[in-house]
Amino acid sequence: MIALRLERPMASPVAPEWSGAVWIGAIDVAALAAAEGDAIALADSEGYALARLLVRDGRSVLGFVELPVVDLPEIGGSIAVDDLVARVRALATPVVQPEPIHLPSVTVVVCTRDRAEQLRSALTSVLAIDYPAFDVVVVDNAGATDATRELIRTEFTDPRVRVVSEPVPGLSRARNTGLLQATGEIVAYTDDDVVVDSQWLRALVAGFARSNDVACVTGLVPSGELRTPVQRYFDDRVSWSANLVAREFRLAEPPADLPTFPFSVGEYGTGANFALRRTDLLALGGFDTAFGVGTRTGGGEDLDIFTRVLFAGSALVVEPSALVWHRHRSDLGALRAQAVGYGTGLGAWLMKVALTPAMMRVAIRRTPSAVRRLVDKRGGTLESGTAAAATGPELQKAPEVDGVDWAKAVSKVGWVELLSVAKGPVRYLRQRWDGTGLIDPLVRRVALARR
Structure with a gap:
């Protein structure tokens, strides 16, 4: 029985051809609590093996969860309600910011x-x-x-x-x-x-x-x-x-x-x-x-x-x-x-920081940490990232697609960015x-x- 049907915030021009593609959506805890059924249908989910949902409580953001997409007869791509509820319970409860009295133009x-x-x-x-x-x-x-x-x-x-x-x-x-x-x-x-x-x-x-x-x-x-x-x-x-x-x-x-x-x-x-x-x-x-x-x-x-x-x-x-x-x-x-x-x-x-005395005085004290941060940006992989690593299953490295070893190809992009810093x-x-x-x-x- 379908409990909910979720739409995507952004439409995609074509269906994915990559096995690691992730369906993106959002869900509110109130809608989840009121849902009756054992599956949540995902619109336009053909070709997606995983779903990432941004979980919200009204306007407040609780976090991200990732779950496997299951292809069900007459429903298509879906996720299990029980699995989603368990993942949502593990998220922290945010501090709700009250609505301001004055709404400026x-x-x-x-x-x-x-x-x-x-x-x-x-x-x-x-x-x-x-x-x-x-x-x-x-x-x-x-x-x-x-x-x-x-x-x-x-x-x-x-x-x-x-x-x-x-x-x-x-x-x-x-x-x-x-x-x-x-x-x-x-x-x-x-x-x-x-x-x-x-x-x-x-x-x-x-x-x-x-x-x-x-x-x-x-x-x-x-x-x-x-x-x-x-x-x-x-x-x-x-x-x-x-x-x-x-x-x-x-x-x-x-x-x-x-x-x-x-x-x-x-x-x-x-x-x-x-x-x-x-x-x-x-x-x-x-x-x-x-x-x-x-x-x-x-x-x-x-x-x-x-x-x-x-x-x-x-x-x-x-x-x-x-x-x-x-x-x-x-x-x-x-x-x-x-x-x-x-x-x-x-x-x-x-360069502008270096030429601005007030900023440069602070930057000198921060230089060692900044260099380490910059070097750490090199390379990279196609494994699960910061948005979902704590809540979802780790993704496999991308296989070859159209004869391209994507894991190797995109890992070089970090070096391109790092080397480009010198031109700035x-x-x-x-x-x-x-x-x-x-x-x-x-x-x-x-x-x-x-x-």
């Missing part, structure tokens, strides 16, 4: 470049958010065609959605353009390759309500698709897909478990899911245009803004209940390109030579004066 900024198909699903999920006062600014960053504007004009006529152009390529420039167009008290940033949770903005706002000094809130970015070995490899390596504990970070209160703090790459979150108070971000000068996809540095803009928030004396909050599902790169070529961007962006950001400092200096930097002070003052 929010502007959601989505930066995109020639990816109208992905943007469609991202915007659809954004407009379905349960929040009383928000608008959306889509920044078309140096698009080669008018596909983005046509998509908004023909399919997203909702008055809350605006599209603006930023002709100079660079993610930081695009984010600054969105900031200058924003009208909300809070500016929330996400990407065009995501699906946001309906409670995303309420959870972000709850993070700001933790303390008056909170300037930035980040959220959880779990994998929305694990269809290929490449996606699983990336999922295993990034810590921000498994940050399940709410935390508050302040420069004056170094956490004992982060020896490289405040240069703790990955612990704060990622650029696909974060928000800042509009006035605080303008006071900081916005995003540094020497960083980001579309520039020589290829990334690093999120690392830069997170550390600048802390060095400005503000607090940064990680709020796992602010949930955004992300579609990782699915093929090896795209993964290599992403690794190069991550590596050069990291190297560029480290020179590329950062070349970006600086081109006149990149923060938003002009006069432009900031005008924006601050405007509601």
Whole structure:
């Protein structure tokens, strides 16, 4: 008897051909408790041997569980209710953050470049958010065609959605353009390759309500698709897909478990899911245009803004209940390109740290721990990662697929990223030579004066 039917947060273009593919979904403990039956049906589960579920209690995130997918007659892919209940009972009970009394207005900024198909699903999920006062600014960053504007004009006529152009390529420039167009008290940033949770903005706002000094809130970015070995490899390596504990970070209160703090790459979150108070971000000068996809540095803009928030004396909050599902790169070529961007962006950001006296004084004390952390990022395997290792069965290494030894192939990507770090400092200096930097002070003052 079917107790429930679960849908996937992200649709996949094709069924998986890899034996280690993992079906992704979510379940609420209240729905599980009310379920009557012995099996939970999984929609579009053909080709998946495992299921990973994000377990929630209302808006709160309890953790991940992984279970085998069983193919049942007339049902298809399913998981056993008893097995799921046992796994859920082993999860910790989170501290529930109360709903803030004041719900500030929010502007959601989505930066995109020639990816109208992905943007469609991202915007659809954004407009379905349960929040009383928000608008959306889509920044078309140096698009080669008018596909983005046509998509908004023909399919997203909702008055809350605006599209603006930023002709100079660079993610930081695009984010600054969105900031200058924003009208909300809070500016929330996400990407065009995501699906946001309906409670995303309420959870972000709850993070700001933790303390008056909170300037930035980040959220959880779990994998929305694990269809290929490449996606699983990336999922295993990034810590921000498994940050399940709410935390508050302040420069004056170094956490004992982060020896490289405040240069703790990955612990704060990622650029696909974060928000800042509009006035605080303008006071900081916005995003540094020497960083980001579309520039020589290829990334690093999120690392830069997170550390600048802390060095400005503000607090940064990680709020796992602010949930955004992300579609990782699915093929090896795209993964290599992403690794190069991550590596050069990291190297560029480290160069900026070295040239900023206040940061450098702290960095000198953290250097030994940082070097060990960086070297530990090399290589990698296709075994079960941080998100599910404590709750699910360990995955087997990937077999050869289409004649490719994926375990060997993707293990080299970590070295590509590590070697790319060395390119970052020179590329950062070349970006600086081109006149990149923060938003002009006069432009900031005008924006601050405007509601």
